[in-house]
Amino acid sequence: AQSVTQLGSHVSVSEGALVLLRCNYSSSVPPYLFWYVQYPNQGLQLLLKYTTGATLVKGINGFEAEFKKSETSFHLTKPSAHMSDAAEYFCAVSDGDSSYKLIFGSGTRLLVRP
Amino acid sequence: DSGVTQTPKHLITATGQRVTLRCSPRSGDLSVYWYQQSLDQGLQFLIQYYNGEERAKGNILERFSAQQFPDLHSELNLSSLELGDSALYFCASSVASDRRLYEQYFGPGTRLTVT
Numbered sequence: 033a034q035s036v037t038q039l040g041s042h043v044s045v046s047e048g049a050l051v052l053l054r055c056n057y058s059s060s061v062p063p064y065l066f067w068y069v070q071y072p073n074q075g076l077q078l079l080l081k082y083t084t085g086a087t088l089v090k091g092i093n094g095f096e097a098e099f100k101k102s103e104t105s106f107h108l109t110k111p112s113a114h115m116s117d118a119a120e121y122f123c124a125v126s127d128g129d130s131s132y133k134l135i136f137g138s139g140t141r142l143l144v145r146p
Numbered sequence: 147d148s149g150v151t152q153t154p155k156h157l158i159t160a161t162g163q164r165v166t167l168r169c170s171p172r173s174g175d176l177s178v179y180w181y182q183q184s185l186d187q188g189l190q191f192l193i194q195y196y197n198g199e200e201r202a203k204g205n206i207l208e209r210f211s212a213q214q215f216p217d218l219h220s221e222l223n224l225s226s227l228e229l230g231d232s233a234l235y236f237c238a239s240s241v242a243s244d245r246r247l248y249e250q251y252f253g254p255g256t257r258l259t260v261t
Contacts, residue, residue, distance in 0.1 A: 068252075074254060075148060075150075075236060075252040075253050075254045075255050076236065076238075076252040077148070077252070078249060078250075078251070081249060122189060131194050131201050131202030132177075132240065132250075133179060133191045133194055133202055133204060134179075134181075134189075134191060134238075134250060135191065136188060136189035136190075137188075138188050139188065139189070
């Protein structure tokens with residue numbers, strides 16, 4: 033069965049600092065990988081996705097992620113944090129069966145210090 | 147705004163009761179997914195409908211059921227409610243095409259509180 037592990041339930045960075053949120057997946061087949069962001073009292077918004085092709089994926093709001101098959105990782109990065117990036121971030125994997133349902137990690141809450 | 151709408155936004159009810167959550171997918175999306183977000187279980191897939199038919203089931207309790215209507219809106223029915231059913235319930239929709247099949251757009255959720 034597929035699974036996703038997000039290391040660190042909370043990550044705190046200073047405004048302007050590098051953001052690194054870690055995600056490792058377990059999959060017996062080539063996975064489809066996603067990062068979603070959830071702002072307080074809102075639904076989930078897709079940041080970026082990896083399906084096939086280029087392993088470095090660029091998303092919205094300056095975020096990007098790199099698919100590393102050898103490390104089974106899909107870490108999310110942003111060169112310079114902004115106060116508005118404070119939110120909860122979820123990594124998800126789709127097992128590619130006919131449903132394409134998402135299996136989520138436990139989430140990482142990003143805190144941005146002024 | 148994702149284009150997915152969910153009603154009601156908040157729902158407070160008592161144990162043993164039954165409620166219905168409603169979801170309208172984005173225009174043109176044929177697939178609807180339901181997810182539950184709770185503090186102890188995190189985000190979990192419940193069930194998926196595609197063009198009116200059940201496509202996949204996850205960890206959905208027997209007390210819960212769903213359906214998708216001809217106009218593609220979906221309803222999630224929760225019955226014999228327990229305190230542990232208190233959670234945020236999300237609906238997501240997806241376009242059924244090779245290029246966009248993997249991308250799900252989430253609604254704002256319905257927060258259910260069972261007292």
